Amino acid sequence: MQNSYLNSVTKQFEYYKSLGDKTFAQLSEVELFLIQNDESNSVAIIVKHIVGNMLSRWTNFLTEDGEKSWRNRDEEFINNYKTKDDILVSWEKGWQCLFDVINSFEEKDLEKIIYIRNQGHTVVEAINRQLCHYSYHIGQIVFLGKLIKNNEWKSLSIPKNTSKNYNKEKFNKQKTKKHFTDDL
DSSP: OOOHHHHHHHHHHHHHHHHHHHHHHHSOHHHHTOOSSTTOOOHHHHHHHHHHHHHHHHTTTTTSOSSOTTOOGGGGGSOOOOSHHHHHHHHHHHHHHHHHHHTTOOGGGTTOEEEETTEEEEHHHHHHHHHHHHHHHHHHHHHHHHHHHGGGOOOSSSOTTOHHHHHHHHHTSOOOOOOGGGGO
């Protein structure tokens, strides 16, 4: 994979997966299933939706519509996970499906047209759509983790009131060309 776009987007997907992984590590099994109110979802339900989307979108990515006939999106919002391990196994299955496809792309694939609900996208547009969708939901997972853990939450980014020191450290190093996730 020599293409800088494919390298960059792969690192972005890996980064957002890591935010989910780090959130799951901080939450107990009970906390993964907590629902704040009737209009919200638990972390488990958000994972179920992300995985359902991943399996639908990335299975036979170049040859079939991304909204598979076997997908039941509405059921993704009804929890059927029983344990934390069930959640994590499902999470890994979705990401494996995504990474298998992304890692198979060649530069010539990027301008091909694929369909999601009969709407044409270039492969680049479809990848960007999914990257934005997953980062949106993973942000929800992180936010729920922060709400649930409160003062016990371990920051996944630059902790409050440490930006000045963080920037000082960064600017004391020589300029380099690399992905921002390389140092995480």
